[in-house]
Amino acid sequence: MKHYAVFQMPETINYGRRAFQTIGKEASLRGRRALVISDPVMDKLGYVNEGRKYLTESNMESVVYSGVESEPTDVYVTEALQLFRTKQCDVVISLGGGSCIDTAKAVAVLASNEGYIGDYRGGKKTVNVKPAPHLAVPTTAGTGSEATDVTVITNTTDDVKMMIKQPAFMPDVAIVDPALTLSSPKHVTAATGIDALSHAIEAYVSKKSHPMADSMALSAMNLIVQHLKTAYREGDNLDAREAMSLAAMQAGIAFSNASVCLVHGMSRPIGALFHVPHGYSNAMLLPAVLEFSRKEAVDRLADVGRIFSPGGLSSNEQAADHAVSSVKELCRELHIPNLKEWGIDKQEFESVISKMSADAWDSGSPASNPRVPTLYEMEELYRVCYDYDFSQMSPVVRNRG
Ligand SMILES: NC(=O)c1ccc[n+]([C@@H]2O[C@H](COP(=O)([O-])OP(=O)(O)OC[C@H]3O[C@@H](n4cnc5c(N)ncnc54)[C@H](O)[C@@H]3O)[C@@H](O)[C@H]2O)c1
Numbered sequence: 498m499k500h501y502a503v504f505q506m507p508e509t510i511n512y513g514r515r516a517f518q519t520i521g522k523e524a525s526l527r528g529r530r531a532l533v534i535s536d537p538v539m540d541k542l543g544y545v546n547e548g549r550k551y552l553t554e555s556n557m558e559s560v561v562y563s564g565v566e567s568e569p570t571d572v573y574v575t576e577a578l579q580l581f582r583t584k585q586c587d588v589v590i591s592l593g594g595g596s597c598i599d600t601a602k603a604v605a606v607l608a609s610n611e612g613y614i615g616d617y618r619g620g621k622k623t624v625n626v627k628p629a630p631h632l633a634v635p636t637t638a639g640t641g642s643e644a645t646d647v648t649v650i651t652n653t654t655d656d657v658k659m660m661i662k663q664p665a666f667m668p669d670v671a672i673v674d675p676a677l678t679l680s681s682p683k684h685v686t687a688a689t690g691i692d693a694l695s696h697a698i699e700a701y702v703s704k705k706s707h708p709m710a711d712s713m714a715l716s717a718m719n720l721i722v723q724h725l726k727t728a729y730r731e732g733d734n735l736d737a738r739e740a741m742s743l744a745a746m747q748a749g750i751a752f753s754n755a756s757v758c759l760v761h762g763m764s765r766p767i768g769a770l771f772h773v774p775h776g777y778s779n780a781m782l783l784p785a786v787l788e789f790s791r792k793e794a795v796d797r798l799a800d801v802g803r804i805f806s807p808g809g810l811s812s813n814e815q816a817a818d819h820a821v822s823s824v825k826e827l828c829r830e831l832h833i834p835n836l837k838e839w840g841i842d843k844q845e846f847e848s849v850i851s852k853m854s855a856d857a858w859d860s861g862s863p864a865s866n867p868r869v870p871t872l873y874e875m876e877e878l879y880r881v882c883y884d885y886d887f888s889q890m891s892p893v894v895r896n897r898g
């Protein structure tokens with residue numbers, strides 16, 4: 498745990514039912530012509546037109562880029578940035594899941610700073626000119642990207658999902674309206690919900706955890722444990738959706754100010770090479786990585802276990818085990834597949850395990866894990882997760898732990 502930290506979040510957060518309607522007012526405080534970065538699903542559902550209506554009511558002009566068709570690549574960033582420049586926009590609005598928000602973060606920074614987005618990875622280049630104002634409107638309850646200083650963009654040249662973190666990537670305004678998540682299909686609700694849970698748990702067990710981030714992580718875990726299953730089963734339950742939107746944002750604030758760890762480090766290469774959606778690739782790894790980390794994080798995991806079952810868990814050892822088994826049970830209830838069930842060919846997977854482990858390590862996230870793995874241990878974990886059984890304690894990892 499760190500004993501000193503600078504805590505950051507968006508300068509304005511409009512959270513709650515009908516928050517979406519404030520988009521025009523917030524944008525007009527910051528510019529005159531907005532580039533709305535979204536995806537075809539948001540367009541089809543009418544969210545893009547609704548947003549533009551609120552913008553027009555506040556005398557804002559708007560231009561739309563709805564080309565974000567999957568988890569973002571540098572190609573989407575280039576296309577959207579070109580539109581921002583040719584249409585002389587001065588505000589960026591992201592409307593969609595983490596994919597749209599991350600694309601917009603890159604565009605906002607590159608609108609006023611030079612170079613390729615990957616140049617900003619690992620602090621090689623720092624953002625020194627204030628980015629274009631960015632208003633983020635999430636439509637999933639998962640990434641928390643609306644309140645993080647991280648963007649994740651795939652480099653299409655070497656198939657690396659780049660995690661790029663600098664304060665300048667933090668959106669200026671987060672507009673979090675749970676009603677926008679009501680249309681989220683079951684598989685997206687499951688994947689994004691586990692992503693939020695992974696953020697909260699990883700921030701809480703991280704070597705970079707600190708009390709300010711802990712409070713956000715604990716609140717997020719409580720909300721997720723109470724409401725994710727309901728949001729999954731009853732997609733139209735606004736109370737459950739509202740709790741999940743809050744939890745996702747809090748979990749985002751937690752990890753952005755602490756860190757994510759081994760799950761996210763190992764998850765990004767799976768996303769880059771096999772196009773498994775981010776939440777699923779986390780869920781496929783989370784229980785096994787918790788088993789791997791358990792010994793070095795008993796007390797913290799015990800707190801997680803007691804969130805799943807308040808009372809009745811006398812020892813921390815017992816409560817930490819309960820955390821792991823409860824996460825597995827949640828994965829089962831949300832019908833999370835393992836990598837084999839997802840349809841990934843075993844030989845193909847085996848052939849890239851060493852690249853994935855190296856890429857995971859290079860991201861820096863595994864170094865924040867309570868138990869820092871060797872490259873060999875990451876390779877073994879990938880093998881364990883390939884055909885992981887969510888109904889049992891994995892003997893391979895357990896024995897090594
Ligand atoms: N920057 C960060 O802090 C951060 C944190 C975690 C993950 N990420 C990144 O975010 C991306 C994943 O974002 P995501 O999980 O939100 O998924 P997503 O944005 O890729 O969306 C997944 C699918 O759900 C659809 N969808 C989204 N909202 C919907 C709604 N309300 N109704 C119907 N359909 C809807 C989208 O159109 C898309 O088809 C990944 O690239 C991941 O790496 C970023």
Ligand SMILES: [Fe+2]
Nearest residue numbers: 640692696775
């Ligand atoms: Fe994530």
